[in-house]
Amino acid sequence: MATLGVMAIAVVYLIPSFNPNWWPKKRINLGLDLQGGMHLVLEVDAQKAVESTMERILQELRELLWKEGIRQVAAERVGGDKISIRIEDPKRVADFEKVLDKEFKELRILEKSTQGDVLVVQMDLPDKEKENIQKLAVGQALETIRNRIDQFGVSEPDIRRQGERRILIQLPGIKETQRAKDLIGKTALLEFKLLDETHAVEDALKGSMVPGAEILYQTQTDPKTQRTLKTPYLVKKRSLLTGAYLTEARVEIDSQYNEPHVSLSFDKKGARIFERITEENVKKRLAIVLDQNVYSAPVIQEKISGGQARITGNFTLEEARDLAIILRAGALPAPVEIIEERTVGPSLGTDSIRKGLLSGVIGGILVVLFMAVYYKVSGVIANLALIVNIFLIAAGLAGFQATLTLPGIAGIILTIGMAVDANVLIFERIREELRLGKTARASMESGFDRASLTILDSNVTTLIAALVLFQFGTGPVKGFAVTLSLGICSSMFTALILTRTIFDYLLINRKMKRMSI
């Protein structure tokens, strides 16, 4: 009865794999190596998030000190995540400390030293706070990337955190892998910065550093010659407005030139900032910078209110669409790096399934033939158990929602070879008992009884290895561990219970006197 129950459950779980509409609607999932797709692991450079937080604090600090009338100060970021401040006016030290205590309680003072009249203070954030920022950055990056992928349109993406700093992305069936990678990996930090027009770019290129400014490039492709042009701009470091205030980014097509561009809408605060910038800087050039690349640097003609801007450039429609997606989804809080990539084309996946099935069928037929020839009717019974076994593994895969991978198929094939092991052990034992002159039934019974413990033992060791593999393995290898474990469990069931039931039926109910073994 138990046997029939298990098999009935197996059938119920297996049906949806062929007809997905049937309850319980669980199909066998194919791994990326079988259905094609992309597996990416990204590492979030979370330290950069700490650094940009420090940069923000530094800006605030400067502004506040300026407001308080503390002028003779030099504040700068040192070593990435520390702030160093020099107060050159000893009379204002008390005021400075008041500001610090009131507005920047979170800062930790590392070092205070006086050189003559000059007070130098070094500060950073407490470790716990840093850690918090880093954690938040990874979580935020995860959400942002999920947003981007959702908008890109991939069916059943799997995006999850891996360890502390890593993000695992699985995109089954994706074909435009390069586009997806570009979409995922871009930081997409949009900044509006003024050009430094008081100094010549040429001088800066020759090496004369301009304080508070840097050289950024605009990359353009000449549509006729396909040559890429790099135009340098001398851009002020301070960013006046960032993409954080965006509410919408849309692709629009210019009616005049029929070229796509991305139009941006800012929220209320962003619109107010944008209005102020444009008002204060009429006739100056404002660079639109995305990830340190200048997209355009138009001259501000007049005050712009209403919070609308546009990014132009020689975009293809596709590029403009992707740009709009990443701007809508927002910037990553810190840059990410692709540290692992595994891409399998759909044709290779199909090939792998075909080859896996072929070798499974050939291996299976050979084993089945061998058993039937070597053990006759008993071998046929073992073969029956083997076939049930394969069904059970498939049902288990569907039921547990496990993923079938290429090594997983190898695991099933391996199980085909190993599943009959148990029957071989029992049959050899029965043969021994028969040779001792026992009756068929007695031999069968003691054969099963004596071999059971050995079978259990030998399977437990393989199961231990499989479970450890499951714990440590990744992706495809995990699939192997799953099918192997399932195979071991189901083969113990089929060998010890299913075949036993059949033998019991033949020898007890049908009262057969001879055994074909």
Add this chain to the structure above:
Amino acid sequence: MQFIKPDINIDFLGKKVIAFGLSGAMILISIASLVFHGGPKYGIDFAGGTIIQVKFAGPASISGVKEGMRTLSIEGTTVQSFGEKADYEYLIRIDKAVTASEGFSEDIKKALTTSTGSQAEIRRVEMVGPQVGKDLREKALFAIFFSLLFIAIYISGRFEFKWILSGVMAGVLIGAVYLLTLFTVSIPILIVFAMAVTLALFWVLNLKYALGAIVALIHDVTITVGVFSLFDKEFSLPIIAAILTIIGYSLNDTIIVFDRIRENLKKHHKKPLELVINRSVNETLSRTILTSLTTLIAVLALLLFGGGIIHDFAFAMIVGIIVGTYSSVYVASPFLLTFQARPKKR
């Protein structure tokens, strides 16, 4: 049908000197090969790097593929043909992890199509960064270590019915390993150390069956790794999976033989041990060979028809199964006798 006659009586133990010599030689060759090759040859999973599997629509030569890669000015590439000759399929391996750059796979496709004159299709790209490679290497070694540990605990408990003792032993082992990790030693050394501690503990505690099984296991894994090194094959994640499976599977035969030895010891406790062991090996010989044979048939099908990606995995399994079968007859059981023959303390 029967391959092996029930009354077979081969003097396995009498040849134990030859067997030990052979095993010793194979282990030495394995170690020598590993030393000669400067350790195991890591695939990109462990060493980091990039592999690209390309299929061409028509004939394409290795030199054509190499030429194409040269135009992209990518350093450190090796090209080898992959799978069937008629498929025009190649595996390009690059030492560095390089795919992150924009338009990478498109560029390769174009360059290879022009250099070989056949339409190229990129079927698979795998890129593993150096940090990930290091992580995977550690994970794999830990996996081997833990499976050996758990199996050691299981067999010592199961064979000797000394679960408490084996539990204590596991505690000692984990403690020792933990102490060692405090000194931040490299993981291979850790594993060797842990194995040495395990062997020593089995020896001191007189867990002879467990000792025999573990010795056979170490024997199997070392030789499988050695054969891989001799054939200059790469270690990748699936190969580690194969080795772990071998660890579990090669014990099967050993357990079968040991179980029979214990059974026969109860029945014929007056006979000399050597006779009982030899008789047990002979009695179980048929099933030892048959169980390995059926598994071998299945894995052989995998090797021949399973395609290039799974080929090395199947190869490792085959080596492991053969060595494992040999060791359960010629290593584990004779070792048991050798161990038993030593003068008892107390």
